[in-house]
Amino acid sequence: MTTTSDEAALVSALERARRALERVEGTLEQARVAAARGETELDGVGEAARGAPGRGRELRASLQLFYEALERAKLSALNAGLEAARLGDPAGRIVLELSGDLRELVASAVQALEGHAGLLNESEREREGFLAGVAAARETMASVGRHLGGLGRERQELVSALSGLEGALAPVLGADPRVARLLLELGEQSKGLARSVAALAREPSAPSMERVRLALAPLLEALGKSTE
Amino acid sequence: MSTRAGLLVRAGEELGFVPATTAQSVVALPAISPVARTPLAMTLLNGRVVPVVALGSPTGVLVVCELDGEPVGFSGLEPLRVGLFAANERGVVVDGHMVPELDLASAWRSLEPALEPQLGEP
Numbered sequence: 433m434t435t436t437s438d439e440a441a442l443v444s445a446l447e448r449a450r451r452a453l454e455r456v457e458g459t460l461e462q463a464r465v466a467a468a469r470g471e472t473e474l475d476g477v478g479e480a481a482r483g484a485p486g487r488g489r490e491l492r493a494s495l496q497l498f499y500e501a502l503e504r505a506k507l508s509a510l511n512a513g514l515e516a517a518r519l520g521d522p523a524g525r526i527v528l529e530l531s532g533d534l535r536e537l538v539a540s541a542v543q544a545l546e547g548h549a550g551l552l553n554e555s556e557r558e559r560e561g562f563l564a565g566v567a568a569a570r571e572t573m574a575s576v577g578r579h580l581g582g583l584g585r586e587r588q589e590l591v592s593a594l595s596g597l598e599g600a601l602a603p604v605l606g607a608d609p610r611v612a613r614l615l616l617e618l619g620e621q622s623k624g625l626a627r628s629v630a631a632l633a634r635e636p637s638a639p640s641m642e643r644v645r646l647a648l649a650p651l652l653e654a655l656g657k658s659t660e
Numbered sequence: 661m662s663t664r665a666g667l668l669v670r671a672g673e674e675l676g677f678v679p680a681t682t683a684q685s686v687v688a689l690p691a692i693s694p695v696a697r698t699p700l701a702m703t704l705l706n707g708r709v710v711p712v713v714a715l716g717s718p719t720g721v722l723v724v725c726e727l728d729g730e731p732v733g734f735s736g737l738e739p740l741r742v743g744l745f746a747a748n749e750r751g752v753v754v755d756g757h758m759v760p761e762l763d764l765a766s767a768w769r770s771l772e773p774a775l776e777p778q779l780g781e782p
Contacts, residue, residue: 503688507721510667510686513742517665517680521744524665528743 443613467577474570484559502542509534664747670738672716676762677752682725686739689720698774727768
């Protein structure tokens with residue numbers, strides 16, 4: 433046999449469960465929106481990085497042009513030196529020295545160019561790693577989305593179970609759980625009201641019954657309307 | 661000690677000297693076609709067919725020399741320096757080291773018989 437306080441505890445627990453479910457629903461929705469936004473942003477980042485190979489190829493083609501031009505300059509300097517060497521000393525000495533300097537400069541430029549090509553290779557490797565990271569992050573985000581979808585289904589199960597519980601408790605509570613809760617609240621408040629009326633009657637300067645009836649007028653009016 | 665003008669090259673692991681009177685020019689390695697049934701190859705330089713002798717792995721350049729009044733290309737040589745070098749009867753001295761003169765004429769002549777028509781061949 434259930435007591436009034438048992439019923440109150442049951443109704444209160446059901447109400448808390450209902451509110452908790454509503455909060456879960458709100459949080460799930462926010463998480464789903466965040467996961468979808470994350471996927472979209474990762475797509476954008478990946479798309480931007482995927483454009484890099486084209487620019488890398490253009491850079492590589494430019495470097496190749498530079499390299500070929502420098503190789504030709506190196507050969508030209510070598511052949512100029514060969515002609516100057518044939519002229520002998522002193523006629524060819526200046527051109528010979530100039531061609532030697534030019535070859536050294538060109539060799540330095542080729543070395544710098546090879547350094548640039550190495551940096552380009554390195555940046556392409558880093559880009560590949562970055563793209564792989566973005567793909568993995570996107571997959572994780574999609575997995576989070578799938579799990580959130582699963583949680584949504586679980587929430588539906590909980591809603592359904594809670595409704596079933598409320599239906600099963602209706603005979604125990606003697607009414608619909610919401611009506612039972614309102615009745616219990618009304619009972620608690622009327623007890624308070626009775627305590628206030630008793631305290632008022634104990635006062636030396638207690639008001640007349642007419643004044644008490646006037647103060648209770650809204651309650652009496654509400655009771656009158658509900659029984660019509 | 662006298663001086664000699666020429667080209668210092670690397671031939672495999674060794675250094676060699678090619679006199680400026682022999683070395684005519686250095687060009688980027690052109691397309692080279694093998695000559696069937698001979699160890700020779702040939703290429704087209706300035707509209708002229710030039711025989712090519714391979715002295716090692718390709719280096720990206722062809723050293724064009726004049727031997728017996730004819731141009732001959734040598735591949736497998738890496739040019740290092742051109743200039744006037746202190747010389748003796750065996751070659752030139754570079755940074756205190758003796759660098760022998762490459763005997764390109766002998767290398768070329770040793771291949772010449774391969775170009776002669778073989779008996780019974782068309």
